[in-house]
Amino acid sequence: MTADIRAAVAAERRDQAEFLxxxxxxxxxxxxxxxGWTVKHVVAHTTLPFHSSGKRVVLEILKSAxxxxxxxxxxxxxxARLPTSDLLDALKNNIDHPWTPPGSGPAGALSHDVIHGLxxxxxxxxxxxxxxxxxxxxxxxxxxxxxxxxGADLDGKRLEATDMDWTFGEGKPVRGLAQDLLLLVCGxxxxxxxxx
Numbered sequence: 001m002t003a004d005i006r007a008a009v010a011a012e013r014r015d016q017a018e019f020l021x022x023x024x025x026x027x028x029x030x031x032x033x034x035x036g037w038t039v040k041h042v043v044a045h046t047t048l049p050f051h052s053s054g055k056r057v058v059l060e061i062l063k064s065a066x067x068x069x070x071x072x073x074x075x076x077x078x079x080a081r082l083p084t085s086d087l088l089d090a091l092k093n094n095i096d097h098p099w100t101p102p103g104s105g106p107a108g109a110l111s112h113d114v115i116h117g118l119x120x121x122x123x124x125x126x127x128x129x130x131x132x133x134x135x136x137x138x139x140x141x142x143x144x145x146x147x148x149x150x151g152a153d154l155d156g157k158r159l160e161a162t163d164m165d166w167t168f169g170e171g172k173p174v175r176g177l178a179q180d181l182l183l184l185v186c187g188x189x190x191x192x193x194x195x196x
Contacts, residue, residue: 005106008134010095012113017092019121019128028084033119033188037076040087044079045072046116047090049099051079111138115186118179122190130179132164139166139178142185150187159184 020043032042048057052075064071079087101108114130115138121128139161147154156171161178168185176184176195183190 002106005110005137006096006098008137009106009110009113012110012117012130012134013091013095015128016113016117017088017095019117019126020088020091023124025084027124030124032123033183033190034116036073037119038080039120039124040080040084041076042116042119043087043091044082045076046113047087047094048072048075048079050090050094050097051082051086107137107141110134111141114138114179115182118183119188122180122183122188125191129177132178135164135178135182136166139168139182142168142182147185147187150185152185152187154185 023039028040028043029038031037032039034042034045037045057071057075060071060075061068064074099109100106101112104111114134117128118130120126154169157169157174158171159166159168159181160173160175161167161181162175164178166178166181168181174181174184174195180190180194184195
């Protein structure tokens with residue numbers, strides 16, 4: 001199972017590298033679904049493990065009094081000043097990198113890549129569908145603690161995917177593509193008309 005998930009991580013990174021290679025400079029500087037971040041900030045964040053040392057990350061977290069999100073934001077803003085080609089190369093050269101988020105395994109790495117990839121494509125209005133076998137791994141890992149972590153307001157709502165067999169929560173149905181519902185779980189604000 002771990003080997004299958006690692007293969008899915010590599011496939012997702014490969015797809016994203018290909019997609020990002022075709023973006024214009026204007027698209028790189030366009031807003032993403034991550035509040036206050038452009039596409040370039042998101043890629044600086046997702047490639048952080050490939051172009052930064054563990055020591056740097058620890059020092060930045062200490063500077064932020066243990067607040068990882070605060071440190072993460074500061075690092076992304078700094079690293080987004082790197083040339084776009086450097087960030088793209090960091091991704092392309094680390095397709096098979098074994099990094100996983102702290103306290104998480106390969107499924108956490110896949111979630112990180114898939115969610116942030118959607119932060120980019122959804123914001124840009126690009127019609128990219130994450131393969132369902134990858135989405136299923138990510139969706140199967142979603143728990144109430146994720147909703148709390150991301151600050152999503154899903155009280156009294158039951159998310160129902162229209163393109164695969166997945167539901168989440170209880171209450172009034174909210175329907176849409178599974179990848180859009182995943183973004184909802186992650187506290188993102190979707191463009192209008194994507195949910196019913």
